Structures are given as C-alpha cells and as structure tokens.
Amino acid sequence: MPSVRRGRIALGLVCALLAGREGPASRAQAPSTSSPASGALQRAITLVETRGDCRGALPELDIAARSTDAAVAPRALLLRGQCLERLGRPADARAAYDGLVTRFPTHPLTRQARRRAQVLAAPTKGAIAAPSLTLRRLDVGDAVHSGSLSGDGRYVAFHDSDSVPFRRDLLTGRAEKLTLGGETDGTRAEVLLLSRDGQQLAFMWEVDGRSELRLAPAVNGGAAVTLVPAGAWQAIRPVAWTPDGSTILVITTDFEFRLALQAVAVRARRLDRLAGLGFVDPFHVSLSPDGRQVLFDHANGSGPRDIVLLDLASRRLTPLVTHAANDVMPVFLPDGRSFLFASDRLGPLSLWRHPLGEDSANESTLVRRDIGRIWAVGMTPAGVFVHGLQTGMVDVHTVRLGDDGRLAEQARPVSATFAGYNQAPDWSPDGESLVYASTRGATIGGVGSRALVIRDRSTGHERLLYPDMLFFNAPRWSPDGTRILVKGRLASTNKWGEYIVDARTGAVTPVVVASQLMDETELGPHQWVPGREAILLARYGKGLVEVDLATGAEKTLVPLEPGVNITAPRGCAYAPDGRTLAWSTVERSAGRGNETVLRVREPGGSVRELLRSVGPEWLMLMDWAPDGQAVYVVRHFAARSGALPARAELWRVPIDGSAPSDMGLSAPSLRAVSVHPDGRRIAYVTGFPTWEIWALEGLK
Structure with missing residues (x-):
C-alpha cells in the first residue's frame, strides 16, 4: 500500500547495467520473442531490472550469449560482463567483453564493451594488490536505505523495508528491534547512530514536524533522554560519536536552510558550533x-x-x-x-x-x-x-499499442545510455519528444548528478539539461512544449519545491517553495493545467490546488479530509481539454483497512467514483487517454502464491462507468505511465532500487 512519510536522510550511488539500444537498425533484426535465446535474454533483463539479481541472471545470459542472432548475443554478452563485474569477477567480465568485440566487431555495443575490457586490463598505479581485498555481502537484507556501524565494528543499526529500526549483531547474525526509549513508531526515528559498543543509540526524532536529538539504550529498554529539544533547528542529524562517548557530532539545519557541523556534549546537553557548511550537506x-x-x-x-x-x-x-x-x-x-x-x-x-x-x-x-x-x-x-x-535498477521503457488498445509489441528500454538509472518519463504535447530524469553523476545528489534527458522520438537523439539543482524528479511538459515542471531542491537556497526548467537553456524558476523542512512532504504529484498558465498540485493534508503562475495565487479544487492522500507519482491529472479532473486517493476505512479510490470531477462540479480497491489490492491513476474518454491506472494485486511477488497491471478505465479493461502490461513495479498524444504508445517505469550492506576486507 502506498504511504506518505518523510523521506529518510540517506545517500545512494548505483552501478549501470545495459539493456541495449533499440534504434532503427537493431529493430530491423529483432528476433522472434519465441526463440529460446531471446526468451532467455528477456528473462535475464527482468531479473536484473526488477530484482537486481545478477547471479540468477547469469544462466539465462549464458544461453543467450551462445546465439548467433546479432540482436540477442551482443546484448547478452555486454550484460553478462556487467553482471560479472558486479559480482566481483573482473577476469570473467573481461572475457565476456572480449567475446563481444571478437564476434561482433561492427555492432554498436562493441565500442562500450571494448572500453570496459580496457579498463579492466589497465594497471592501477599505486593500488593495493587485488588478492588482498575481499568483498562480501552482509546478511542485513536488500531494503536498507540508511544505517550506522558501532565503533567496535560489531553492530549495524538500520531501518528495514517496513521502516522498523533494527540492530544486527554481525558476529552472531542476530537482529533485535531497537527500543527507541519505549517509542513504538520507528518511522519517526530518521537517523540511527550507534555508540562505540553498540549499546547506546542517538537518533533524530520527529516532533510535530520538527526534529530533536535523543539518546536511548539500543535494545534493552529504558527511557530516552532528549539532548537537544525540538524547535531550535529544523533538523539535527547525528553523524559521529567520540571514542569516549562524551560527545556526538551532528549536522544542524537552521530556518534559513543553512547547515553547520556541531558537537553535542552528552552530559551537559550543550551545542558547540564547529564549522559552517553553507547549503552543502x-x-x-x-x-x-x-x-x-x-x-x-x-x-x-x-x-x-x-x-x-x-x-x-x-x-x-x-x-x-x-x-x-x-x-x-x-x-x-x-x-x-x-x-x-x-x-x-x-x-x-x-x-x-x-x-x-x-x-x-x-x-x-x-x-x-x-x-x-x-x-x-x-x-x-x-x-x-x-x-x-x-x-536494484529502475528504467524507462516504451511500447506501442495496437488497434485494440493492448500491447502490440515487446516493450523496449528507452535508451542504452545509463540503463538502470532512468525514471519519470513524460511525452511532449506534440509527441515528438520524451523527457525523463536520469542519474548521470557518480553521486545521487548534488549539482550535475541528475540530468533532464529530452529524447527525440524519431531519431533517438538525446539532449541533456543539467539544472542548477541538488536533486529533482517528476518532469512534466508545459502545454506549449517550452518548459518542464519538476519537483526538487535548488542548489542556491537548499530549498525544496516546485520549479520550472527552461527546455532550451536549463534555467530554473521557482513556483512553489517550501518555507520549512516540515512543509516539504506537503508537496505531492503535479501537472500543468492544459490551456492555462497554471499548475495542478496535490498538497498532502489539504487537497488538490491550482496555482496561477502569473500571480502565485492558489485555488483549492478538491479539499481532502485528514488521512486522505493523493497517490504518487502521478495521482492527479486534468483531461486534455482542461475541464474534467481525475485523481486517486489512499483512504482508511473503518474495519476494512486502507482503500484506494479513483474519482473524476465533471466540468459542472459533480464528483463520481470510478473504481475502488480494498485491502492488499490498490490502484494509482497514471494518465488520461488522448480522447478524454478514459483514464489509465496501475492496479496492484496480491500475489497468487507466497513465492511470487505481487503483480502490477495497466488498466484502461472509461469515465462513462463501463467496465475497465486490462491492457496486457504487467510488472512487479510498474508505475509512472505516460500516454503518447496519439494514444498508440506509452512510456513507463519498472524496477526499484534495492540496497544491500557489503564489507570490503583487507584494507588494514
């Protein structure tokens, strides 16, 4: 079930795996999906993109790599090499790359394979001898987005996939739930910092949208002590503990969004400023x-x-x-x-x-x-x-629809460049371009780490914009095709909000900016209003509003009761005529748990319910059909057996109340669907980033 909560402070950086470019030349030699080699390649791509399972993909890639089909074997060899690199087998990876270069010397992917083989073969000046280093995965799970290590190296503190805080003993493998001084809502403890012996825990605790610094026994109960109360800072994040346990270093964020490194004396409960950091965390x-x-x-x-x-x-x-x-x-x-x-x-x-x-x-x-x-x-x-x-990987795919509205071909990754790090597609109003966000830098945050990619549908040419932003997502085209609406954090102010990026120059203009950290999660899905200089914006906890770009004035269109939230990432949208409004919400029903509901508001103001899902099943609005007679939703269904993940399917829902229809597209993590203006093709996202804890040994 989708949920809305403050995102934890975490950093992540990702490796690239290539799924293959599908330009005009390669489409001409695309293999039949019924061939064993092609089927093996597609199964391998699915394993890598949806689960990050490189080890499980290798047998399928071995089958595909033996094929003589030039549309299958080169992609399999390249992906096999990248999987082997990820598994720490550089010699085998180089052999896969060399095999691609030797067997297919003129293929478009050969250049990339040759470059990776040269990198693996190059001597590393001053490097520690490779045999002295060992890389191994720690048994902590694959949904760990943040964590800390005790000073003695024995314990790791982290939140699991359900945001429950745990401490795992790396010697015994035993995991214990962190007690947080008796608090039960672990999602409010956003940063976990273990003491040197792992028995004490410092953490940032949310109090009415503000943050305070607390200290508590890690797992043996006992009350928490507030070291720095809420109110003085927007955020106070513990980052290091002195060896004697007397002092905790923290990063504070003031009400001008400026950051500082400070020291907190545990006994005196006093802050001592060490260094100003400006707007750079x-x-x-x-x-x-x-x-x-x-x-x-x-x-x-x-x-x-x-x-x-x-x-x-x-x-x-x-x-x-x-x-x-x-x-x-x-x-x-x-x-x-x-x-x-x-x-x-x-x-x-x-x-x-x-x-x-x-x-x-x-x-x-x-x-x-x-x-x-x-x-x-x-x-x-x-x-x-x-x-x-x-x-785990996340990527943008495109697929053509047939006359019956169902899939007419096999879906293809939108680009071979930085495959696995592309998301949030949106078709331009004229249908000639697709914009999406792509992680291009080595770091996931900071200026230049993420690009707006504008891809020409006919030629495949990609033009990149690097807005002066620390992070952004959810690009949406303006009706005139000259600007792109994004949500993100501006570098010059460190403030989160809604911004407009010039599609030609990359210049950034603020539209709606959060004045405090506690307001950041209020900003939800957004869309340009067709035919008007205004944007549609979901404000969590308030409702759907329309923001006039000329005056900045906001008008509430649909008020929402407390506890009712718009689904992410595209949960509200005007029809192409700019008159009929659709949205999907997460709601709590007495005795029935969470429900998700799809509704439309007619031009006259009347509201009708189109679809409702209850319990483990849920739905999310994605986009309108170009004729304005139907909307597209992703429906999530419970797994058919315990061994299978829940499935997500794309459905077309007519607004006249007739029966919804399955589009024939299903993936465990299907989302962010954008419908082309001609109604004959769609772009969408699959895959989720999964995280694991690894240890590199032999450095001492």
Missing part, C-alpha cells in the same frame, strides 16, 4: 580513531566536492583532496594515518586512499576501481569498510 562525516580530527566532503556552491579536514582543538579547516572530479565519503582507516574516499575521477565511482600528516601532500592511490554506487556506513577496527550498495 556532507555525504559522510568521519571522526579519527583518537577523536581529534574530522573528515567530511564539501563543495563551494555548485562546484565539485572535495575532502576537508577539521582539527577539533584549533577549529582549523584544511582542504586535503582537491580535484576537478567529485571526491566524497571520506572514512578514516584504523591507524588514523590515512583514509579512504570515493571519487568519480575515473568515470565510475572508485575507492582511493590518501595519507595524513607529513605525507598528506602526496597523491592519492587507487584501492578499487568501479565499486558501484555506494554510501559509507563505517570502518571497523580490523580495517573492514562497511558500505551500502544499490543493486
């Missing part, structure tokens, strides 16, 4: 083993991130690693004389090592190339780097 903060120095990544404005050292005694800041690339997530090694950091200076994110002290002016040395998109959890005293790794 560090991806990771690391305290030295002796508790005297702090490392973090920082940027000046929209520039690349560098590694900075803060001496706690003198409060002196010293840049240690400066580069044109992004250098992020520094972590002290156990000896305190060097540290690890991640950098995109080689393209994909790689791990580097840099000395401290008298040798700090020396060059950094490469430790491990292409580690995928990660977020740092911590370093154990034994020299084990614990980190989160995104393994």
